Amino acid sequence: MVKKRILVLGGGFAGVDCTRKLEHYFQSNYDVEITLVSDDNFLLFTPMLPQVASGTIMPRHIVMPLRSLCEKARIYESAVRDIDPIGKHVTLEGTPEKRGVRIHYDYLIIALGSETNFFGLKNVEKHSFTMKTLADALSLRNRIIDMLEQAENEINEEIKQRLLTFVVVGGGFAGIETAGEINDFLHDALNYYHNIKTDDINVVIIEATSGILPGFNKKLIEYAHNKLKKNGVKILLDTVVSDFDGGNVTINKSTNTTSMKSETIISSHTLVWAAGITPVEIIKNSVFKTKKGQIITNEFLEVENFSGIFAIGDCSRFSDTINKNYPPTAQLAEAHAKLAAYNIKQMINGNDKKKFEYNWKGQSAIIGKRSGIADVMGGKITGFLAWLIWINYYLSKMPNFEKRLRVWLDWNIDLFFRRDISRYGFKRNILKEYQELDEVDDVW
Numbered sequence: 110m111v112k113k114r115i116l117v118l119g120g121g122f123a124g125v126d127c128t129r130k131l132e133h134y135f136q137s138n139y140d141v142e143i144t145l146v147s148d149d150n151f152l153l154f155t156p157m158l159p160q161v162a163s164g165t166i167m168p169r170h171i172v173m174p175l176r177s178l179c180e181k182a183r184i185y186e187s188a189v190r191d192i193d194p195i196g197k198h199v200t201l202e203g204t205p206e207k208r209g210v211r212i213h214y215d216y217l218i219i220a221l222g223s224e225t226n227f228f229g230l231k232n233v234e235k236h237s238f239t240m241k242t243l244a245d246a247l248s249l250r251n252r253i254i255d256m257l258e259q260a261e262n263e264i265n266e267e268i269k270q271r272l273l274t275f276v277v278v279g280g281g282f283a284g285i286e287t288a289g290e291i292n293d294f295l296h297d298a299l300n301y302y303h304n305i306k307t308d309d310i311n312v313v314i315i316e317a318t319s320g321i322l323p324g325f326n327k328k329l330i331e332y333a334h335n336k337l338k339k340n341g342v343k344i345l346l347d348t349v350v351s352d353f354d355g356g357n358v359t360i361n362k363s364t365n366t367t368s369m370k371s372e373t374i375i376s377s378h379t380l381v382w383a384a385g386i387t388p389v390e391i392i393k394n395s396v397f398k399t400k401k402g403q404i405i406t407n408e409f410l411e412v413e414n415f416s417g418i419f420a421i422g423d424c425s426r427f428s429d430t431i432n433k434n435y436p437p438t439a440q441l442a443e444a445h446a447k448l449a450a451y452n453i454k455q456m457i458n459g460n461d462k463k464k465f466e467y468n469w470k471g472q473s474a475i476i477g478k479r480s481g482i483a484d485v486m487g488g489k490i491t492g493f494l495a496w497l498i499w500i501n502y503y504l505s506k507m508p509n510f511e512k513r514l515r516v517w518l519d520w521n522i523d524l525f526f527r528r529d530i531s532r533y534g535f536k537r538n539i540l541k542e543y544q545e546l547d548e549v550d551d552v553w
């Protein structure tokens with residue numbers, strides 16, 4: 110019998126879950142070959158990234174090697190360069206050290222996720238921090254510590270204020286959780302910085318729409334909003350960022366219902382852009398039919414006009430005739446993954462495929478100071494209990510016991526000790542960052 114070749118592209122939540130499910134279905138079937146391709150050799154647990162940025166969790170603890178999660182599949186750590194659905198093959202990037210490879214398939218699962226969407230704002234893209242990768246979280250942590258170190262000895266109040274102003278753009282999961290974590294870290298770190306007062310710290314969230322955390326119940330949103338404000342975070346709604354030159358953030362009102370000037374400047378060196386995602390270039394440039402960059406699928410998660418090719422997770426959406434589009438989340442990616450694997454099993458066995466049905470399990474978000482909001486089984490929970498639900502839910506989602514234990518220990522250790530303010534040994538664009546403080550001052 111000719112072997113059936115299943116190829117999964119992307120080692121995120123969708124790709125890994127799908128590969129694991131396929132391994133389970135075909136564990137003793139040697140006529141099925143499963144291959145997983147991803148440009149990193151690990152699964153990154155993104156919901157915990159903001160806590161890496163604040164130093165609560167060690168970076169290594171939120172990544173799990175693909176080889177430990179998917180033991181049957183052949184794994185390629187490589188970037189996908191091209192998908193050819195007519196010739197039924199995928200080409201992997203070649204570099205001087207890495208041989209370019211062409212992989213043929215019978216069934217393909219595209220789970221390439223998304224990248225940050227800057228909406229064409231080139232300056233923002235150039236100067237801002239993002240929150241998508243482990244390197245992003247570490248760069249941001251380093252930046253926050255750098256700003257504290259500079260501000261501690263700064264005598265010019267204007268410069269000090271700019272150093273201690275941190276702007277987070279985007280009121281979704283990533284933006285809110287990042288702002289909450291930054292705020293906690295900054296306040297806790299003040300034990301070490303005696304010349305910086307609580308009032309000197311300024312964390313601002315900028316959101317283009319009229320509310321934060323879309324998709325949550327109104328009461329929960331109100332709680333999160335008020336709690337963040339109480340913790341000292343400013344929230345500017347109906348506001349968009351139009352420019353950032355590395356020292357000044359230009360903002361505009363997205364509606365003209367208020368009296369705010371058409372353009373206002375916030376002085377800050379640190380802008381975190383968590384305002385939107387867009388699928389990766391390779392998908393936008395593919396022959397597949399897309400909307401907002403996402404591949405359009407039918408109810409079986411199969412790509413329109415290409416039988417045997419499935420698109421799942423952040424990079425996919427249903428066609429407009431199917432009223433089943435939900436915000437891109439890890440939970441949705443997981444549900445997609447399960448169905449795509451099941452439908453491939455059905456196709457290989459000559460059985461009927463199943464349509465997608467989403468069994469939404471609720472959602473939760475953390476907002477800083479061991480507080481959160483949770484919407485579970487109809488219950489609306491806030492505060493410490495919601496924070497506990499969040500940590501337990503996400504711990505249970507970590508597929509690796511060792512990492513689960515390490516994260517749990519990190520959280521507990523954090524309860525009893527001061528923040529670690531040592532900066533990791535790399536700096537981002539060091540010359541550019543210190544342009545303003547380039548002149549040498551006589552300190553003594």
Ligand SMILES: Cc1cc2nc3c(=O)[nH]c(=O)nc-3n(C[C@H](O)[C@H](O)[C@H](O)COP(=O)(O)OP(=O)(O)OC[C@H]3O[C@@H](n4cnc5c(N)ncnc54)[C@H](O)[C@@H]3O)c2cc1C
Pocket residue numbers: 118119120121122123124146147148149155156157158159187188189190220221222223240241282283389391421422423424437438439440441442473474
């Ligand atoms: C900071 C942050 C916090 C979040 N918090 C939550 C939360 O609390 N709850 C929640 O449900 N969701 C949350 N999300 C969203 C969640 O992470 C995504 O919805 C989920 O990761 C989508 O899974 P995916 O597999 O589709 O994409 P991804 O997880 O992005 O995986 C895509 C994979 O494809 C790989 N890849 C991309 N391009 C290529 C290429 N050319 N070649 C090879 N490999 C490639 C990537 O390296 C990656 O491994 C958060 C996201 C962020 C960034």
